[in-house]
Amino acid sequence: MNTDEIAATHRTVVIEGCDGAGKSTLATRLAREYGFTVVHCPRTPDSVGLPQRYQELLARPGHLVLDRSFLSELAYGPLYRGGSRITWTEARTLAKSVINRDGAFLHLTASAEVIQTRLLNRDTQAPPLARSTLSWPPTRRSSRPSRSPFPSSPSTRPTTHLPRADDNPQSPSGPRAFSVSSGTGRPTRAGGTVDIRSAQKLAWDNKLDKGFNTTDVPLEFGLLTAEIGEAFTAWRKHHPDFGEELADVFLYLAAIAEMNGLDLQTEVQRKITKNRDRVYARNEHGVPVRITETAED
Incomplete structure (x- = not known):
């Protein structure tokens, strides 16, 4: 599956993957070339109700791409904070909302060496390569099935795992600057008046x-x-x-x-x-x- 196919067949794209896998780069490309509105989903304050927040995001009009999502909370909440602020039942409900919005879940991967290099270039720090190799990607597939939040209905769209087309840490991501036409909130390649949403x-x-x-x-x-x-x-x-x-x-x-x-x-x-x-x-x-x-x- 390439970006043309993603944009042509899906109104909602949820991108997951570890830091440095290329999530923001892909999200920016979908916005720049296909008119998607990007919603970045970093760690939010504990006072924010995550299920309601994501339901409100998915209720927005137009084409949406989520750079991380409620799935990150299921993974990183227990790992770093002792528990998830989203239950499996809530995750299944949100997954159905994504599916009903013509959604696709994309999981980006890259080699441990590439991940480490990208993090060093971006953040000037990265976990040791040995730790990266142990955690990402796995050296072999486990025969033990992983628990999935996705509903098991026939209409469920599977998660697609996408390795980066250029597994080169030095590869440029291309220009990201573009002008935005007001009114629809959808980006155009040139001209237009910037509204608040586009400016954000x-x-x-x-x-x-x-x-x-x-x-x-x-x-x-x-x-x-x-x-x-x-x-x-x-x-x-x-x-x-x-x-x-x-x-x-x-x-x-x-x-x-x-x-x-x-x-x-x-x-x-x-x-x-x-x-x-x-x-x-x-x-x-x-x-x-x-x-x-x-x-x-």
């Missing part, structure tokens, strides 16, 4: 390309605070780059939203509607006070 995706792709922070939410909030300070200084001193500093503030907000699996455009639209429906009146001090509540308040 482009900003995230740039962070991946440059190797910037994509996992440390507190750090990102700290950097956002610094950018707000720079924007204030630019405004106070009438610097010509005031608009650019405001843009930096937005891009950090977009990054925080992406880290937490939020579509910032949807959140902004919802908040604007909520604020519009509120009614205010001035009190005896001339301060606007809300006098009506929305259903969500």
Whole structure:
């Protein structure tokens, strides 16, 4: 199965595999060449309800590609945190939702040597090769069947294991920058106006390309605070780059939203509607006070 076949036959693509296997590269290619919207799914705060979050993601319109998913929680939760925040029953339900959305599950693999080299190039650190060889890929297939979260109905689509076409750690992934047309949220090769959703995706792709922070939410909030300070200084001193500093503030907000699996455009639209429906009146001090509540308040 190649990317043309994936894009032609599936409206939803869930990509799994260990770090360095090429998940983000494939997701970016599906977005750039076939109009998929990429949703990166890093580790989320414990307060986030994962089953509900993934159901909301799968309810989005259009073509979606998930860079990691609830399957990662089933694997890494017990391995690193002592337990999964998603049950097998919930995983089966989510798998059915993917299938009902014309979905496919892709599992990317690469040799231990390639994985280690890619991680060193990207993160400047990687587990020792001996450890990588023991854990990925297995040297032989176990005769013991693995437990699968997928429903066993006849309509179930099997997981496809895809080795990288270029098993070369130095192979370039190609340009990822592209313009986005507003309205549909689907990328185009040139021209167009960038909307909030498209800007969030482009900003995230740039962070991946440059190797910037994509996992440390507190750090990102700290950097956002610094950018707000720079924007204030630019405004106070009438610097010509005031608009650019405001843009930096937005891009950090977009990054925080992406880290937490939020579509910032949807959140902004919802908040604007909520604020519009509120009614205010001035009190005896001339301060606007809300006098009506929305259903969500």
